[in-house]
Amino acid sequence: MASTTEAVDRIRPAPVPGPARPGRPESHGRSAALFLAPFVVLYVLFIIGPALYGLVMSFFDTSMVKPGLRSFAGFDNYAEALGSSDFWHSLWHTIWFTILTTPPLVVLALVFAILAERVPRGRWFFRLAFFLPYVLPSAVVALIWLFLYTPALGLAGKIVTSVGLTEPNWLGDQNWAMVSLAITTVWWTLGFNFVLYLAGLQEIPRELYEASAIDGAGPWQQIRRVTIPLLGRTTALVVVLQIIASLKVFDQMYIMTDGGPNFSTRSVLQYIYDVGFTSYRTGYAAAASTLFFLVVLAISAVWLMLTRRQSLGWAAKAGGEG
Template identity: 35%
Template sequence: MSERPGIRRRAPVDAPLWRNALFVAPYLLVFAGLLVAPLLWSFWISLHRANAFALGRFVGFDNYFRLFNDRIFLQAIGNTLYFVLLTVPALAVAGLLLALALNRRTRLAAVLRGVFFASSVLSVTIVTLVWRMVFMPRFGLLDMICGWFGRTVPPFLSDPHLAMLAVAIATIWWSLGLPMMLFLAALQQIPDDLFEAAALDNASRWQSFRRITFPAIRRSVVLVAVIQIVFQFQLFGQARLLTNGGPNNVTTPIVLYIYDAAFRKWDLGLGAAASQLLFVLILLAAMAQLLLARRKGDAA
């Protein structure tokens, strides 16, 4: 059948057209301007002996060699990894447990969701001030409570073995609201019919969780883990305000090392090199988590 004259054939709706790129062009421009360009510029600075006033001479990878010969930087890497191991699993587990407990259509559950999420909107300054008053020796809240039972509390913020644990506790309290809300959103997408069918089959709560709930929220678990890995690798404010990296640099994370190198010692080349290594560490950790979750999903 021949086409009618004057009628133009239209392309299929799902045909790939270059004009579709115009819809994402504003985002790509902002992404390139705020993330990609600074990342490339930071890498270029890391190849120079730079300071706050001039780029300096080109030194190649000398700043990276200086980092790996710096005992404090290597300790900062270990401190950051230890902090991530303390916080990310705890945030994922505690957020999931809270979401399961508060996944109710009651007024009390709604109020408690607001209470637990409220800490997430506080600034890091307020959070650290609160927890300094909790951990303060002799006059702190924790010491006062333990004093009622005739117990003494170790100096968390000045003990090299407990200082990072104190920073992790404050961070978990501060960051718990977001994982809880993400898990709640995932739980509320599960149809109630599945649980009713499981109840008819006399399935226990653990069986319902293992067979219905967890497979349905697996992607949310991966999302929470990746988000928290990215966030907790960037530890700075809590360590800076609670312990200032001490005692003996046991709570100095990579970002605090970058701050000291770039803005206190004015060695921008060294700070830029450390920031590039931090980016690589975050990328590797997030990709490892994604690959591990994908393998578990395929095996299931």
């Protein structure tokens, strides 16, 4: 699922256009219906419909292996999820993963972008190195890192022992597994934030650096006084997009640890997957999905409020580019 800043900001000030025939407002109802139909039909079938269906299901004892909604359960599914330690644990794992990944993914991306901004040549090389992993499928990333983390045979252990540390049991130790998954994720998705920051850096007027240099500011002061404050809006955007993306984690855990060891890395999406498709408790899984959706929604709402306040700036920045 995607998200954007400018798009949402620019949608508000949209005066209704029309052919320039003053005094005779013309309605394009039929054409509009035809243009909207293909999208709206698929949208209702595959987004809105399932969303409502899921909401209804969450109030029933629906089962994957039996037809129909079956008996009405009221709020029982919700009560059960909220009282289930498995649900809370998986929600906590997802949040823990978000806490572990968001700071490095924001800070390192910022540092890398500031460094790259000061290097005139070889842009393509840095983009290749940092961004290429982002376009790889999670399964490819997982296979490569499973091998790197292989006890005694993996490169990660070799690197750690070569600097005199003891190799942790990367994915097999409950205390380490989530950290290892976070390292993999930082490697995998940092490039996206890096590119967002590079774009933000382009917006800073050269003259500000020149002026500060004339005032005798060294490079370190320039970064602290000019670059980082002026990147504030980009940082707000990167942080919230990153939090939302991290909350939706599923792939890494599913492939690399299958939620283990001892369920210590089972994310909330995998919990939903397990109860819905392994235990066949569809109604209950739908209720858990709704609760998870509310968490993501609350954070998205914060993001919308943040960007709304900045909408003028974003709209100006977006220009004509898509």
